[in-house]
Amino acid sequence: MRMPQMKKSEALMTTPTEQNVKAATVKDVLAYLATQFPACFSLTGEAKPLKIGIFQDLAERLQNDATVSKTQLRQALRIYTSSWRYLEATKEGVSRIDLDGVAGEPIDASQAEHASKLLEESKAKAAEKRKAKLAEAKAKNPPPAVTDKPAYKKTPNKKAILPSKSTKVNQKPVSQSQPEKAPVPAAALQPVVTGQVIVGSKVLIKLGQNPMPATVLEVHKDDVTVQLGSGMVVKTRQDSLFLA
Template sequence: MTIATPVTADTPVNSELATPVAEKPANVKEVLSFLTANFPLCFISEGPVKPLKVGIFQDLAARLGEDAAVSKTQLRQALRVYTSSWRYLEATKEGASRVDLDGQPAELIDAQQAEHAAKLLAESKQKAAEKRKIRQQEQKALAAKTVQAERSPGAAKPVRSEQKRPNKNPKAASKSVKAPVKAVQSPVVKPAAAAVELAALAPQHTVVGAKVLVKLGSSPMPATVTEVNLPDVTVQLNSGMVIKTRQDSLFQA
């Protein structure tokens, strides 16, 4: 994929793409490289990032045009990956300013949006820790099987036995007592929160800009309607993530 040349302070940012793309990016990583190259004041590849303006997907679609090498589906996937990264969620703090494609300040992050980002970050880190724990357990199990196989009859190598020397200092021997192993406490399981009753969103209320709740997983999340093509509706979560869902999955905020 062709990467655009860096934009300097004397060059108008994003008046048009720095360099046309010869072919469509093959994956999300290449789409993100395309965005960071052509919109460097908005999308940041390394270091601290800035929260994106609400409605950034529509701005991107309008700026790139219908004949863009990057499709709308690829843009949605790239935005979902970008806004769910730990760097992005850590930057979504109350009072922080969102930015548009040209790096200009937009709306500020409110307390609800910051709380939602912190919740997503904690859940993501917990899942990563659980996966890491599972990998460690699998490695230990594999190592134990390897040792057992080496010690099995016919596979073990002969080992020279050495006669233990008598301990001339019995007092020192009495001190070498292993400390008792502390019992591992089971994690406290918190009771599940009471289910929230949701009111279905009527089709006539499903309009661009409407504040709604979209149910993802076990809990509803606040979002804003950005595109309506019934029965499909595109919404943007407060974290900046853009998703496409159905109208019957939306509820009154």
């Protein structure tokens, strides 16, 4: 029995697993290299210095691989060997490796010094870029202007505003039914004889210009303690007392 002949278009078709997916970015190329040559390339951790002339080795190994082009390989190698972790790994005495991870010639002092200089310059450029971005962000979104803080308004003391009890008493109108008692004329005052100053006796005591009635509470030699009509207790001398 004769088998049906396949069409030419069907014969050229391949399954998705057989097709080579073209790397689109440098990141994709580096990921592909790390997959194909894990003993040589790495995406994380400590990097290993590469053999000088490793581009030719890569081009030969991948000459039939449509995933990456030579241009992409050059660009990927340039990015990989200028990374901070690669430059930090490029130290004097460390051996370079080939695609299979086999150690080769060691790095000399001049190569290590060159790598250190490139690392320092790269970090300085990165710091300048960060600084420029921060300045640009501040320029686009300036902080609100800081104005002088207004002086705190002192809360008035309500108690100070309120009149005192004495003020209220003074402002209270005098009732006509209780006329103010006229002060005793100074000419009518007669000093109290020493023997007449006894506890409980009524006397006049001169405080200021007007004498006021008081009651003797205590007598101690020439010192006398009296109580005014308002209830205030005053200590004075006998010669300041007068007959009531």
